[in-house]
Structures are given as C-alpha cells and as structure tokens.
Amino acid sequence: MTFNQLQIPTLSDAELEAAIVEHNQKYWELNEPEITDAEFDLLVRELTARKPDSPVLARVPTSTITGDKVRHGAPMLSLDKCYSAEELDRWFARIEGAAIATQKIDGLAVSLRYDGAGRLALAATRGDGETGELVTANMLMVGGVPSQVAAANIEVRGEAFMPVSTFNTRYAEAFANPRNLAAGALKQKDPAKTEAYGLHFLAYDLQGDPTVATEAEEMERLRALGFTVSPYLVCEREEGQRSFEALAATRVELDYETDGIVFKVNNLAVQHGLGNTAHHPRGAIAYKYQGESGLSELTGIEWSVSRTGAINPVALVAPVFLSGVTVSRVSLHNLSIMSKLAGEAPLAVGAQVAVTRRGGVIPHIESVLRPGTGELLLPPATCPSCGAATEVREDVLVADHAATCTGAASRRLLHVASALDLDGFGPKLIEQLFAAGLLAEPADFYTLTAERLRTLDRLGDKTAANLLASIEARRTLRFASFLNALGAPEVGEQLSRDLEANFESLNGLLDANADQLTAIAGVGPRVSASILAFVAEHRPWIERLAACVTLTWPPKSAAVGPLAGKKFVFTGSLASMSREAAQEQVRALGGATPSGVSGEVDFLVVGDADYDKMVAGKVSSKLKKAISLREAGGRILIVPERDFLPMLTPDSPSA
Ligand code: IVH
Numbered sequence: 187m188t189f190n191q192l193q194i195p196t197l198s199d200a201e202l203e204a205a206i207v208e209h210n211q212k213y214w215e216l217n218e219p220e221i222t223d224a225e226f227d228l229l230v231r232e233l234t235a236r237k238p239d240s241p242v243l244a245r246v247p248t249s250t251i252t253g254d255k256v257r258h259g260a261p262m263l264s265l266d267k268c269y270s271a272e273e274l275d276r277w278f279a280r281i282e283g284a285a286i287a288t289q290k291i292d293g294l295a296v297s298l299r300y301d302g303a304g305r306l307a308l309a310a311t312r313g314d315g316e317t318g319e320l321v322t323a324n325m326l327m328v329g330g331v332p333s334q335v336a337a338a339n340i341e342v343r344g345e346a347f348m349p350v351s352t353f354n355t356r357y358a359e360a361f362a363n364p365r366n367l368a369a370g371a372l373k374q375k376d377p378a379k380t381e382a383y384g385l386h387f388l389a390y391d392l393q394g395d396p397t398v399a400t401e402a403e404e405m406e407r408l409r410a411l412g413f414t415v416s417p418y419l420v421c422e423r424e425e426g427q428r429s430f431e432a433l434a435a436t437r438v439e440l441d442y443e444t445d446g447i448v449f450k451v452n453n454l455a456v457q458h459g460l461g462n463t464a465h466h467p468r469g470a471i472a473y474k475y476q477g478e479s480g481l482s483e484l485t486g487i488e489w490s491v492s493r494t495g496a497i498n499p500v501a502l503v504a505p506v507f508l509s510g511v512t513v514s515r516v517s518l519h520n521l522s523i524m525s526k527l528a529g530e531a532p533l534a535v536g537a538q539v540a541v542t543r544r545g546g547v548i549p550h551i552e553s554v555l556r557p558g559t560g561e562l563l564l565p566p567a568t569c570p571s572c573g574a575a576t577e578v579r580e581d582v583l584v585a586d587h588a589a590t591c592t593g594a595a596s597r598r599l600l601h602v603a604s605a606l607d608l609d610g611f612g613p614k615l616i617e618q619l620f621a622a623g624l625l626a627e628p629a630d631f632y633t634l635t636a637e638r639l640r641t642l643d644r645l646g647d648k649t650a651a652n653l654l655a656s657i658e659a660r661r662t663l664r665f666a667s668f669l670n671a672l673g674a675p676e677v678g679e680q681l682s683r684d685l686e687a688n689f690e691s692l693n694g695l696l697d698a699n700a701d702q703l704t705a706i707a708g709v710g711p712r713v714s715a716s717i718l719a720f721v722a723e724h725r726p727w728i729e730r731l732a733a734c735v736t737l738t739w740p741p742k743s744a745a746v747g748p749l750a751g752k753k754f755v756f757t758g759s760l761a762s763m764s765r766e767a768a769q770e771q772v773r774a775l776g777g778a779t780p781s782g783v784s785g786e787v788d789f790l791v792v793g794d795a796d797y798d799k800m801v802a803g804k805v806s807s808k809l810k811k812a813i814s815l816r817e818a819g820g821r822i823l824i825v826p827e828r829d830f831l832p833m834l835t836p837d838s839p840s841a
Pocket of ligand 1 (some may be wrong): 262263264265286289290291292294296312344345389390448449466467470472497
C-alpha cells in the first residue's frame with residue numbers, strides 16, 4: 187500500500203498498524219523502502235498519538251536513519267526514581283504482581299537493531315531519547331555485542347560502559363570517571379580507536395521477540411542470544427527492599443559502576459499495559475543509591491551517652507570525602523540498624539562499608555560490603571561514662587543512670603545551654619563545671635557566681651564576666667524556649683510552641699492529664715504518654731529552673747496559620763512559581779521568609795533542578811551554610827521544591 191501524507195489521518199487504526207508493519211518490513215527485511223523516512227515517521231507519530239499502547243509500536247522496532255542521526259522507533263525514555271523502601275513500596279502498590287530487580291548500570295544507553303537475517307544493522311546512542319547518534323561500526327568493537335544473532339528483527343537495548351578494572355589500571359590517573367571516558371570512546375571516528383578503550387555492553391531490554399512473556403524470560407533469551415546480562419532477582423512486593431539490599435551488597439564485586447537498582451514489572455503484558463508518562467514508563471522505577479556514596483573502613487564504634495541516658499552507637503570510619511565534606515563519624519541511631527547492617531555476624535573493625543549522605547546531607551552507612559577481621563564491636567556491658575550496667579530496651583541500649591551519669595547529665599546541660607543560647611557554655615566547660623560540683627542541674631546555671639567560676643582552673647575574670655552576662659540576658663524566657671530547653675524526648679521546638687499556645691502557665695502544663703494533651707493537634711497517645719512520664723520523673727528540677735526565670739507568652743495576636751513560627755529561605759529557581767510568590771504564600775500561612783540562612787531558619791527550599799544538582803555535588807552558598815548548620819546539629823531542613831509544595835496545602839492528604 188502506498189499513500190500520500192494527506193491520507194494518513196483518514197486511515198483506520200488497523201490500517202495504520204498494517205502500514206507500519208508492512209513498511210517496516212520493506213525497509214528492514216527486504217531492503218526495498220517504498221516510502222520516505224519522513225512519511226514513515228508520520229505513520230508512527232499518528233499511531234503513537236491515537237493508540238500509544240499499540241503492540242505494533244511496542245513490538246516492532248522502527249528506528250529510522252538520517253545521515254548520522256537515528257530516530258528511535260520507540261523513544262528511549264528515562265526512569266522514574268526513588269530513594270527509600272517506603273517509596274519503592276508505594277510503587278509496588280501501583281503495579282500488579284512480581285517485579286524483576288536488576289543493576290542500574292551507570293554507562294551509556296545504546297540501542298542495537300538486528301535485521302531479518304540476524305545481523306547487527308544499526309547501533310544508536312540514546313541521544314535525547316528521541317534521536318541518537320549512529321554508532322554501528324563502533325559498537326561492533328565493544329565487548330558483548332554480537333555481530334550476528336539467531337533471531338530476526340529484534341532490538342536490544344542496554345548499557346555500554348568501561349569496566350572499572352580497565353579504568354583503574356589504564357585511565358584513573360588522567361580521567362575523572364569511566365562514564366565520560368566511555369562516552370568519548372563511543373564517539374570516535376575510527377572504530378579501531380573505540381576498540382582500544384575496551385568497552386563492554388550489558389543488555390537489559392529486548393523488543394520484537396513475541397515468545398517472551400516476562401522480563402526474566404527476556405534476560406534468559408538475551409543470554410541465549412549471546413549477550414551479557416547483569417544478575418537479577420524476581421521479587422514480590424514484600425521482598426522489594428530485601429532484593430534491593432541483596433543486589434546493592436554485590437555492588438563492589440561488579441566490574442561496572444552502578445547507581446541503583448532498577449525494578450520493572452516482570453509480566454511484560456502488565457508492564458506495557460501500565461503505559462508511559464511523558465518521561466518514563468509507569469511499569470519501572472530506579473531505586474537509586476542516596477547522594478554521593480563512597481567506600482570506607484570501619485575503625486570503631488563510639489558509644490555516646492545522650493541526654494536521655496540512652497547510649498547510642500556512632501560508627502567511626504576512615505575519612506571519606508562525600509559531596510564536598512569529609513565524613514568520619516556516622517550515627518547508627520540504634521541497635522537494630524547496627525544488627526541489620528551486620529547481618530548474621532557482628533560488626534568488626536576493618537569492615538568495608540558504603541557510606542552515603544542521605545538526601546545528599548546526613549551521613550549514613552548504607553551497607554557492609556565486606557566483614558571486618560578485627561575486634562568485634564559489641565554493645566558495652568556498662569556505660570562508658572559512669573559504668574552503670576546497660577541493657578537493651580526496644581533496640582536502644584540504656585542504663586539506669588539518667589540522673590547520675592556525667593555523660594547524660596552534661597549532654598542534658600549542654601542541651602539547656604544551647605537551647606537557651608547561653609553563650610560560652612560549650613561541652614568542655616560544662617563537663618568541668620559538672621565535675622567541680624558547680625553545675626548539677628539546669629537551675630544551677632542561674633546560681634553561678636563570679637567567685638564560684640573563679641575556682642575553675644584557667645578561667646579568667648573576663649570570661650567569667652561574659653558567662654554571667656549571657657546568663658543574666660536569659661532571665662526572661664519565652665515559655666516555648668523554656669519548654670524546648672527541658673529536652674523532653676518528644677518535645678522539640680514546634681511542639682514547644684504548640685504547648686505554649688495551649689497552656690497559660692507552667693503548672694497548667696505540669697498538671698495536665700492525657701486528655702488535655704491529646705486534644706492538641708499533633709499530640710497522640712504516644713507523645714502524651716512520653717510527656718507525662720517526663721514530667722513525673724523530672725518535675726522537681728523543672729520547677730527549680732522555673733523559679734530562676736520569668737516566663738513570658740507571646741501576645742495572642744502573633745502570627746497564626748499552619749506555618750506560624752516557621753522560617754523559610756529559598757535557593758535556586760522554583761519550577762512551580764516565582765520565588766516571590768512562594769515567599770508570599772508562606773507569609774500568608776503565618777510563616778516568615780528571612781533572606782539568608784541562619785540558625786533560626788527551619789527550611790531551606792531548593793528548586794527541584796538544583797536539588798538534583800546538589801545531590802550530584804553542586805552546592806550554592808546558601809546550601810553550604812545550611813549543610814554546615816545541619817551538621818552542627820542545627821534544625822534547618824533542606825527540602826526540594828516537591829516536598830515544600832504540600833506544606834502550602836496543609837489539609838490535603840499528601841501534606
Ligand atoms: S530499563 C525507560 N534497566 O537508566 C528506560 N535501564 O534513567 C528503561 N539503565 O537511559 C530502561 N541500567 O540506559 C533499564 N538495568 C537497567 C538499566 C537501565 C541502566 C539506564 C538506561 C536509561 C536510564 C534511565
């Protein structure tokens with residue numbers, strides 16, 4: 187059938203499909219094209235617009251060549267991405283059945299087209315997804331690319347890469363990374379030059395073979411045809427995270443760089459049925475490794491006593507440079523995380539660990555890649571600070587020492603000093619004061635005198651005067667600051683402000699019952715029980731501290747609204763609105779929008795594009811400041827625009 191372009195819209199869907207199959211065959215198999223590439227393109231576009239799920243589009247590769255450019259038959263899309271078990275689980279909830287999990291190879295996507303005789307007829311780079319570059323002769327010089335296969339009219343997609351071993355032995359000194367080098371190697375005019383770089387190809391997609399029904403079958407078929415495929419797992423929803431971890435743990439053994447694990451619906455009919463968004467298939471997702479990651483070695487675990495008396499593990503690792511900072515201490519949070527990392531065997535000195543920065547910021551140990559052979563790192567039987575016997579309670583190492591332990595007490599006092607902005611009271615001074623018996627509980631800050639301070643070694647008159655002045659300046663305290671300074675486990679700055687808004691006196695709060703507490707938005711039974719327990723245990727010193735200060739409440743007319751008391755700073759350009767519009771909306775909801783980052787700021791909102799760049803290591807000066815504040819224990823949260831937008835509609839279910 188031939189036609190002129192004007193006829194195309196008058197064809198029925200079935201006629202369009204038939205025409206594509208027919209002309210595709212004439213072009214590829216018979217080598218007798220009857221219509222121009224442009225006309226063929228129009229047919230494909232028309233069908234894509236009318237019937238994007240047409241099996242003809244999915245099954246029949248229809249790439250067209252113009253000069254050294256190749257228009258991909260089916261566009262080479264990118265993958266939606268996620269970073270956590272929760273997000274992966276949400277993806278699983280949207281799909282049906284099992285998924286295949288495979289390595290996400292950090293190379294260059296390439297499409298290989300084999301003709302009716304099974305010969306490699308065309309190889310093209312991904313380019314912009316629609317049009318790539320013709321690299322057939324060069325791909326024939328790449329390992330793992332058969333020039334002939336026992337199949338007709340198939341398209342194989344996969345990733346070309348430079349093996350890490352090749353890069354390390356030959357190029358590491360002069361080049362930044364294997365990926366850029368591989369890109370250059372593929373672009374060579376002379377295929378012999380490409381060959382010299384020693385690239386390889388791993389296949390992950392096969393189109394045009396109607397005999398395969400699942401991704402797993404597809405992988406086996408690719409293997410049978412002579413391609414190399416990376417290891418994969420087929421898993422159900424419940425096993426998603428475990429499969430991610432299992433494949434992630436093999437990362438170091440691979441001779442190629444990976445940046446995550448790709449999950450795809452295993453059943454191909456179901457996967458194709460889910461269709462595509464403009465950018466990615468709904469039936470697949472890339473679960474990416476967080477931020478920049480690096481390998482390091484565990485040198486020990488520091489058990490540090492928190493102000494609640496819990497003894498928390500902090501991993502000490504050989505310094506590793508990640509997204510612009512050197513990381514050497516990584517919190518392990520609690521014992522369950524520690525045992526989860528360690529798997530069957532306990533952690534030992536010398537273990538090789540993958541360290542990342544969660545959200546590009548918070549240091550985190552992702553996995554243990556090789557067990558250590560040194561000393562075993564077990565939770566201590568006694569508190570490292572006071573020697574009290576420890577026990578494990580709900581994954582937390584505790585001891586009955588909160589009131590007596592120097593470590594816990596000085597942490598508590600340090601928290602009070604920093605929450606109240608008592609300048610000059612750092613960890614060393616506080617420990618000294620505690621040891622000298624001058625500072626046993628928070629109220630003691632207010633009973634310090636020049637004479638008492640003078641009894642400390644090496645503390646000059648000037649310093650003593652400054653310390654006392656900073657205390658005098660904090661004799662009048664906003665109720666919320668006072669509450670925050672108490673350091674009750676669940677009561678941070680926000681809840682302190684909520685409590686302030688709901689209680690007009692300290693005794694009103696100290697005498698409150700569970701019903702009164704749970705009536706406050708955001709306070710459930712757990713938080714309420716924790717507050718009640720804290721008051722029951724600590725009331726005496728809380729009252730002694732209150733006796734030293736004057737408490738004040740802000741006037742009721744103060745900013746109200748869901749963002750009241752919250753400070754937002756913006757960096758980068760937002761995709762959804764101008765920065766000014768965003769600031770206006772925050773203020774309309776009661777929040778404040780100072781211009782620069784400081785310790786007072788709650789959120790640094792980063793435009794989505796810049797957030798992704800940040801994760802890749804590019805940071806603005808506002809970001810740098812925010813990251814260092816955060817690392818110093820500040821409250822500032824660095825959030826991408828996509829997480830900020832729901833805050834503007836606090837009643838919507840996604841907020
Ligand atoms: S499936 C929609 N599987 O990641 C494309 N892609 O962000 C579905 N990639 O350009 C491709 N390893 O080149 C798939 N095992 C794998 C992959 C993989 C790397 C690349 C692919 C694509 C990019 C998507």
